[in-house]
Amino acid sequence: MPIPAEAFFLDRNTGIPLQAQLRRQIIAGVLEGRFRAGEKLPSSRHLATHLGVARVTVAQAFAELVATDYLTSRDRSGHFISDRIEPLPPTPDPSAAGPRFDWSARIDGRFRATERTDRIAGWRGYRYPFVYGQADAALVDHTAWRDCAVRALGRREFIPLTSDLYGEDDPELIDYIARQILPRRGIRAGADRILLTLGAQNGLWLAAQVLLGPGRAAAIEDPCYPGLRQILAPTGARVTAVPVDADGLDPDRLPPGLAAVFTTASHQSPTGTAMPEPRRRALLDRALRDGFAVIEDDYEFEMSFAGSPSPALKARDDAGAVIHVGSFSKTVFPGLRLGYIVADREVIREARALRALVLRHPPGVLQRTLAYYLSLGHYDAQMARMRVAYARRRAAMTEAMTAHGLIPAAETDRGGSSFWMRLPEGVVSARLAADLRAQDVLIEPGEPFFAHPPDGAGFCRLAYSSIPVERIPEGIARIARALKA
Template identity: 55%
Template sequence: MGLATETFFLDPDAAGTLQARIQAMVAQGILSGRFRPGERMPSSRALARHLGVSRMTVTLAYTDLVADDYLIARGRSGYFVSDTAPQPSGHVPAPREDRVDWQRALQPVPAPAPRVERPADWRRYRFPFIYGQTDPTLFDHANWRLCALRALGQRDFDAMTADHYERDDPRLVDFIARHSLPRRGILAGPDEILVTMGAQNALWLTAQVLLGPDRHALIEDPAYPPLREILHQSGARVRPVPVDAQGLPVEGLPVADVAFVTPSHHCPTSATLPLERRRALLDHAARHDMLVVEDDYEFEMSFLGPPAPALKSLDRDGRVIHVGSFSKSLFPGLRLGYLVGSKPFIDAARALRSTTLRHPPGQIQRTAAYFLELGHYDALIKRMSRAYRRRREVMDAAVAHHGLDVAGRGSFGGSSLWMRAPGLDAAALAADLRVKSVMIEPGAPFFADPAQGRETYRLAYSSIPEDRIAEGVARIAAAIDARRPGP
């Protein structure tokens, strides 16, 4: 590959002769790793014209660079970066000294929340009990490609390329309104729906338009760690409410402006909020003029029974804001989700979305719309549900066989078990297990006080093949035994 002439600039502030400055520029490009061995330099004629210097100056510079083995000459083909050129010393060094006091210049931000561990190379582990990632053996990659290809067609040129400012893809919104939401018992019109960059973006927009330093928010404890980060970033006073085996207890629930809940599958315990609690929660909200934000992630994974209708389906007052996501059912790298709520709220969230990023890319909105419209999504959910059901059976059996301590599991389904290892530090257990090619997720990051989650961990079955579950659970049981003091 030839290096583009346009990427060469003489430093206007550098000292030295023109020839020396050209040599320095080339050597610096090689030492910084920008020009790589074997790459062809511009011809001396082209570079001279571009820099506005004589050709002889460039030729002399090149000749000196050959002498120093930065370049080699290959007869008529020109000059190339030498294979034995001095090695770049790591990353590109910035040719400057930073004189900015960044600590002063940057706005203060809350410390980032602890993360659920997931190394980039998790697919290399044989027993990945890892949550929320796409299983290539289940995902319908072929039809996704076909839908993407269709969305890239001439007829959809405007849907892909145009700047839509505040508008979403009408086909995607129509599908959500007519098919996705009715499955949750929700009726909503197009102006009560906003497409977002995944559920994370939906929760962030919601927190920004509803919360501020003068507001109070409730969050389940444990909860999805990024949500805690989002709420703290809003400046609101955040109060964690410990959940029990049925999810958020409503009796004695504090009063606040907004409560963030996961009624369908509590994150991370998978508990389902019973109908009486849902009604009580809405009564409590009505009595104290509260809003309720329902993160309805993973409702599609209800293979053990029909999912309970969404909390939003019981909402008569417009108090519930519903967050949906395609991350679990399609794939998280897609970054598509949606918000459902009263028009004034959706309008405010739309305006904020527009200021921060305008709109989710047209191309992926249209691809998703086709995938949904053509029924591939429903077929995918069925396939995933069948596989998860079998995995869940094997999980339940293996966990029971080894007497592991289950702290929570979804009565409708879900994709993980919530576990406890009494007396042990789950983070240390996870470290032990990695050496055995087993990956589990320590639960501490889900808790407002991580120490409270020290003994907990999550075992997801969305990415581990069915036939490896038994062996994986056996290894977990063995690792727990090894950590326990002997008799």
């Protein structure tokens, strides 16, 4: 019995490659018993026409399934379901299995309670996505990254990369970070003061777990990176949100009795302002005097296309009170999920032991691939492309916003990838964001950035990292029309 072409469909909004979707549907059909041994598939030409894809897409999917024994190919007859794959046994019906175990009585939901609901997973499906933290794939040198991955998987590298590093990190990547990345921020640190993380979020989590717990106190900026509050909530620590001003966090407003202060001194999140030198000195002096640690989230420093960035707070840290958190997510690409922390040796030892309890170390192949990407100059070339592209987009954003009378809430000239906007009186950002989604425009409402969400109702963030420069004017025009409405 032939399998009809109508048994297959492709979803172009998922982000999953079309060829992969087709392969998965055939495999699922075989394993679930819907497609049986000997049944014939539609011809590649017929199926390609039905799905609206190139014939080579279907042909390649068929070829890979033949190689893995899901299909067999018969000369001049076509492709058939193989008899070498056994279907899965039927899944039992949970409702017929008697009483169910009561997990609700054993899980308190403290982690689920921190989940963010303001993220739009299908942002690529919008024509005007002013969303932060997503990359433009066109700026990433795919060929270079693939070449580095092939090098990392070469025979010479294979044995060390397949070994369990027992909590250690790739020495080549650590060496490059120590010799090339950190000096750009004014930081000097040996390998024993650097620990790799799965991005900045993981670095902040490690710092919070090492320093905080019930009975301890921490201070954060207000507004701040929403994920930080998610990280701190399950620790049980008392968290004070300290309002920022045009110069960022004011050390004089910190309460007494703190164990840790979290700050984005070089590029405040989300306003983009930079903490001036006098405040940096005051913060470090108070950290030493009061005995609290400073956790510095140093994101986006590479995106300074309007002059050299100021040195990191860690660069001024003679006493060793600062834990510096860095990431490659905003510079290489977000899906990489690799970052690092730089801190005193005692902190690194404790954080390494904690990390080993959870994941030992980030995947060795990924570490070595990134090491090649950095050392062969691809990273610096990508940074140069991104600075040029972001500068053009920022200029286009500025011109369009000026034309429509939109003024950023914070004046910044150091670059970055977003604007922090104050909305007209009476406009609620969450409602505005919902209205704009219906017009194919995505913005980030301000409420999630504040400890007291209603305080952010009059703000929003407009990012330009993931929107092509030619779409910016129309996107801003739609925002302006929505504000007038």
